[in-house]
Every structure is written in structure tokens, then in C-alpha cells.
Amino acid sequence: MQTSTFRKSHLATYQQHKNLDEGGPVIEISKTCRTTPVEDGIVRINCAPLLYKLGLIRFFKNTSLWFVKDICGIVCAIFTWLLIVYAESVVMFIMLIPSPYPAYSMSSAILFNFFSFMAVASHLRAMFSDPGAVPKGNATRENIMKMGLKEGQVVYKCPKCISIKPERAHHCSVCQRCIRKMDHHCPWVNNCVGENNQKYFVLFTMYICLMSIHAIYMAVQHFIICLGKDWKDCSGASAPATTVFLILLVFEGLLFGIFTAIMCGSQLSSICSDETV
Structure with missing residues (x-):
């Protein structure tokens, strides 16, 4: 009984990790990893299938890899x-x-x-x-209405990636995304900090x-x-x-x-x- 419950929980965790944050079409490149094209400058690789097969998925909070094509x-x-x-x-x-x-x-x-x-x-x-990338193209009327803003409250929108810009978020010209609490883009780690x-x-x-x-x-x-x-x-x-x-x-x-x-x-x-x- 405990084994059955563990397997169900394990499968549920796998299904949660299988859905990538950005959505969009998933292109299978192997039986262990999948890659999702996010935009021209970024590739996100989902390693949940590999970690699931190795029995390591429960040890990883985030199973997708972010890679900047610069x-x-x-x-x-x-x-x-x-x-x-x-x-x-x-x-x-x-x-x-x-x-x-x-x-x-x-x-x-x-x-x-x-x-x-x-x-x-x-x-x-x-x-x-x-x-800490802000979802691209989320600055729609529907999403703004869901925020339940008070009268006079200002919402900042990034004109480059069409996203709702949180406080202290900045747009990175290399990553082509708005990054929460962005410090700088560091070429030595090929990523924003x-x-x-x-x-x-x-x-x-x-x-x-x-x-x-x-x-x-x-x-x-x-x-x-x-x-x-x-x-x-x-x-x-x-x-x-x-x-x-x-x-x-x-x-x-x-x-x-x-x-x-x-x-x-x-x-x-x-x-x-x-x-x-």
C-alpha cells in the first residue's frame, strides 16, 4: 500500500515537472530530455524525464535548465x-x-x-x-484585470518583451527578457544575475x-x-x-x-x- 502511494506521488511530481513554465511546443530531442524554444536568445531544457528515470526527481526543485545562446x-x-x-x-x-x-x-x-x-x-x-525571467507577452488586458488593481495604481509594461514589469525588474538586451531583481548580465557565467x-x-x-x-x-x-x-x-x-x-x-x-x-x-x-x- 505504501509502495503504491509512493508511486502515485512520484508520478504526480513527474507530471508537474513535465509542464514547462513557458509552455509552447515541446520538441523531443531524446528519450531523457526535452527542449522548449522560449525565444531567439534562450533555450530551456526539461530534464524531468531523465531525473524521473534515475529516481532523483524528488531531490530537484527545478528540473529545467536555462541556456542563453550568446x-x-x-x-x-x-x-x-x-x-x-x-x-x-x-x-x-x-x-x-x-x-x-x-x-x-x-x-x-x-x-x-x-x-x-x-x-x-x-x-x-x-x-x-x-x-528570474518574467513570462514573455503576459501584459494582456485579461491578465492586468486579474491583478485586481486599485484605482490610480500604476502597472509598468515592458515595450520590448510585452510583459508586466515587476518592481526592480529590468529588461536584458542579451537574454531578451525582463529579469526580476536584475543586477547585471555577466558574460563570465553567460547569464543574467x-x-x-x-x-x-x-x-x-x-x-x-x-x-x-x-x-x-x-x-x-x-x-x-x-x-x-x-x-x-x-x-x-x-x-x-x-x-x-x-x-x-x-x-x-x-x-x-x-x-x-x-x-x-x-x-x-x-x-x-x-x-x-
Whole structure:
């Protein structure tokens, strides 16, 4: 009896997730995922069928992925992943694995890889989450009448996406949508930073900043140790190559560490003051 009730509840959850927020024609691209064309700049992918088959649907509040079709944003997002891969490669293969200090190498590797994993996970959530898009074309007379407005109350309408514009919502020219509590459109995550994904963006900037600080510390320490040993048995590459790798890593760490620290600070400030930047 309990199994039957669980299955009915599970099927009901699946049916709820099967209906996409935006409606419209659904084009089946596989037996596991479906994609719904929202407009020219956005594609929404419904992963409810896949999660249902894997038995994981109850663990996901939102089963649809939001993807912005912007070439600049896609290039910046890929470049972000490549920078993380470069930092991982230098830290692991140039510094930690060849290190004669196993305890230091193990602890540093665990900490750095934790920051790296969390940064990538936060980046993906910020990139593929709906930032808080207002339904397109909902500024109809019927919908406005349903709002039960009082006399003299003003309703703002976006002339570009023909939607009822909530307070503090802004129209994004890249996403071609009005976004609730829109902060800015970030090419590094190829998405707007808004009401629904701001926390992931803050976490992404925080973990990148921590990665940068940790990488700079390890690079400087490794360089000093190698100089003291006259570059004998201290690196996974030759002295000139190691020097170049470390200089590039420190430059990357300083550049993106300062940038993400400023971004994270400004985001936290806007959250505390309940304002958008």
C-alpha cells in the first residue's frame, strides 16, 4: 500500500515537472530530455524525464535548465573553465605531486580541489538557472484585470518583451527578457544575475577568490623552496618552464582574485542593503 502511494506521488511530481513554465511546443530531442524554444536568445531544457528515470526527481526543485545562446557569453564561460583547468594543472602536476612533503601535498590538494569543485559547481548553477525571467507577452488586458488593481495604481509594461514589469525588474538586451531583481548580465557565467541565481554567482566569485589566494600562496612558497634547493627535485618541469608556469599562475591569481573579491563584496553589499548594483 505504501509502495503504491509512493508511486502515485512520484508520478504526480513527474507530471508537474513535465509542464514547462513557458509552455509552447515541446520538441523531443531524446528519450531523457526535452527542449522548449522560449525565444531567439534562450533555450530551456526539461530534464524531468531523465531525473524521473534515475529516481532523483524528488531531490530537484527545478528540473529545467536555462541556456542563453550568446556567442560572447559562451566563449567567456569556456575561457573560465580553461583558466580553472590551467590552475589545477600547475598546482597538481608542477607543485604538489612532485613535492617531497606528502602531508603538505595531500592537505593542499584537498583544499584546492574543494575550492575548484565548488567554483565549477556554482558557475554551472549560475549559468544554467533561470535568473528570474518574467513570462514573455503576459501584459494582456485579461491578465492586468486579474491583478485586481486599485484605482490610480500604476502597472509598468515592458515595450520590448510585452510583459508586466515587476518592481526592480529590468529588461536584458542579451537574454531578451525582463529579469526580476536584475543586477547585471555577466558574460563570465553567460547569464543574467537576478533573483533566482544571485546566490550561486556570489558563491562562484567567493570560491574563485579563495582559489586565487591559495594558488598565489603555493606558487610563491614553491618558488622560494626551489630557489633554496637550486631547482633540484622540487618540480615536475625544468627550472625555466616552472618559472613561466608560476608567473602565469600568480598573474592569473592576482587578476581574478582582485576582480572576484570586488564582485563578491559588491554583491554582498547589495544583498545586505536589499538593492541591485
